[in-house]
Amino acid sequence: MSIFMSPANVHVNRNPISGSVKLSQYHAGKYLVAWHPKASTENERHTVVIGNGKTDILVRQIAGALARRIVNYLKAGMDVKQNNEMGFIKFGSRVDIYLPVGTKVNVNLEQIVRGGQTVIAELA
Numbered sequence: 702m703s704i705f706m707s708p709a710n711v712h713v714n715r716n717p718i719s720g721s722v723k724l725s726q727y728h729a730g731k732y733l734v735a736w737h738p739k740a741s742t743e744n745e746r747h748t749v750v751i752g753n754g755k756t757d758i759l760v761r762q763i764a765g766a767l768a769r770r771i772v773n774y775l776k777a778g779m780d781v782k783q784n785n786e787m788g789f790i791k792f793g794s795r796v797d798i799y800l801p802v803g804t805k806v807n808v809n810l811e812q813i814v815r816g817g818q819t820v821i822a823e824l825a
Contacts, residue, residue: 719783720753735765735795747773759799
C-alpha cells in the first residue's frame with residue numbers, strides 16, 4: 702500500500718502497530734518523483750520493521766523529487782505504540798506499508814486518508 706503526500710499535506714508518519722522495532726535503516730538514493738515505480742527501491746528512504754509477536758509490518762518512508770530530508774525517530778530494540786509519531790518527510794513524499802496476507806484493507810485506491818484518524822487496514 703502506498704500513501705502519497707503532496708507539498709500541501711502534513712507529512713508526519715505514524716507507527717502502524719504497537720510492538721518492538723526490529724529494523725530501522727536509512728538508505729541513500731535518488732530523488733525520483735514519488736509515484737515513479739522505482740521510487741521505493743531507488744530513492745532516498747528509511748525502512749522500519751515493527752513486530753508485535755503475531756506479525757511484522759514494514760514501513761518505508763520515501764523521499765520524492767522535492768523532498769530532500771527524511772526524519773525517523775525509531776531505533777532497533779525500541780518499544781513503540783500504535784499511532785505515535787515515527788518521523789516525518791519534508792515537502793512531498795510517499796510511505797509504503799507492507800501488510801501480511803489476509804489483512805483487511807479499509808481504504809480504496811486514490812482515497813484521501815488522514816494520519817492518526819483513518820484506519821487503513823485491520824490485521825487478521
